[in-house]
Each structure stands twice: as C-alpha cells, then as structure tokens.
Amino acid sequence: MAFQVPLIGVAVIALLYLRGGRGLVGRNERAERRWRTPLFLTGLATILLALLPPIDTLSDSLFSIHMLQHMLLLEVAAPLIVLGRPWNRLWRTLPLARRRRVANGVTRAAWAAPLRLLARPAVAFLLMNGSFVLWHLPVLYDAALAHPVLHDLEHATFFLSALLLWTHLLGGGPFRVRLTAPARAAYAVGSMIVGWGLAVVLATAPSPLYTHYAEIGSRPFGLSALADQQLAAGIMWVPASVPWAAVAMICVYSWLNPGGRRHGWVRRLAGEH
Secondary structure, three states, X not given: OOOHHHHHHHHHHHHHHHHHOOOOOHHHHHHHHHHHHHHHHXXXXXXXXXXXXXXXXXXXXXXXXXXXXXXXHHHXXXXXXXXXXXXXXXXXXXXXXXXXXXXXXXXXXXXXXHHHXXXXXXXXXXXXXXXXXXXXXXXXXHHHHHOHHHHHHHHHHHHHHHHHHHHHHHOOOOOOOOOOHHHHHHHHHHHHHHHHHHHHHHHHOOOOOOHHHHOOOOOHHHOOHHHHHHHHHHHHHOOOHHHHHHHHHHHHHHHHOOOOOOOHHHHHHOOOO
C-alpha cells in the first residue's frame, strides 16, 4: 500500500498536466513540447525513482541510500518540475468558474496573509533549510523511520519546501518578488552551505547518530553503521552540491555578462524570461 501512494499521486498529476495541455497553440505549444513537458515528466519520474523500490527498500537499512533518496526529491525532482513550468497547465484543468472562485477565496480569505509570506524568498529559504536540518535531528529522524505516517510527512515537507525554494530560485512561479542574479547565486550557495554543515556533522561524528541504523545487525554490502553514515555525508557533500553550484555559477555568469548571448537553457537556469 505504501508504494501505491506515490504511484497514484504522480499518475493523477501527470493526467491533469496532460489534460491541461489541450488547446495550447503557437509559441506556448512549441515551448511545452520542446523542453517544458520533458523536464516536468522527468521530475515526476524522479519522484517515483526515489520513493519506490529498490531505493525505498534499501533506505530502511542503509542511511546512505536514505540520503540519496532525499537528494533526489530535493535537488533533482523539485528543480526539474519547476523548470517544467507546469502551473498554468495544472490550473487550466479547473473550470473557469471554479478558477475564479478559488482565486477570489485565496485573495480574500483570512489565511491569505500567511500565504503571502511564501512569496518572500527568505521565508522559503528558511522553510526548506530549516525543515531539512530539523528532520535530521536524531530524535525526529528515528521517529520518522519508526512511524510510516511521520516518514511520509518528512518526505512531503522536504519536497514541498524544496519546490517552493526552487520556484523562487529559478523563477517562473506566481510570485511577484523576483530575485536578482546575485541574489539567486547567494540563495543557492546558502542552501549548499547548509548541506555542507550537516555533512560535516555526519562525517566527523565518532559513532552512529541514528539508533535505527546503529541497531541493524547486518547491512547490504557489509557496511558498518559508521561507514554508512560517512558515505551519506559524502553524498551530501559532493553530489548534492552539484545542482546548487551549477545554478550559482550560471547566475554569477549572467550577472557579470548581462549583455552576452546565452543559450536558452542558461537563461532559464538564471531565472531570465
């Protein structure tokens, strides 16, 4: 049953996305077919890769695979979906009258003010990086591994907060606040440094930090609990840094060379439209 939830969720989103693409013409249709749809669908496929076997099964016994699972959700699936710009297509699946009612409700509801906080890049940065650090505290991490509902909440918190952060970082979302190229670079580097900090803690700990993994008698590939934890730190330190570093470098290049000619994918990663 646990495996059915991501399958059903991704299938529903994919069907809504394809349905919302009906009637697109001209330039929008060409952009969708050329890069937006492949990026969005690849992002959905990455969610399935992270949450289904063999990765999900191995994550119960290997901390390093669990870290890989988180990296796929936060730093591969989320930015691919944001680059796919699916918001308008998903919105179009609602009837026009329903869209108007929803828009009016969001604008006038009592909780509209808290929602507007999400339009602030600093809030999105704190939400994602704060939740990432918080869930990796041993007491919460072990609790999530012991209780499937908490584990699902952990993954949902990671993914949704990452989606929000990458929407600010890469642009193309519904927010009016637009980060400049230098601010985007700082945004990406800041997120990368948070990951480095946690990686240092994991790599230098003299003993396993998480009871769940420390108590496993036999692990795949013959890894000890401490070696597994250090491997997880290496995943966070190197592969997990690549998306942040790539976006930061592209943004710095865009800032230093504002009049230069750039390929379309460079403009998109730099948040240019």
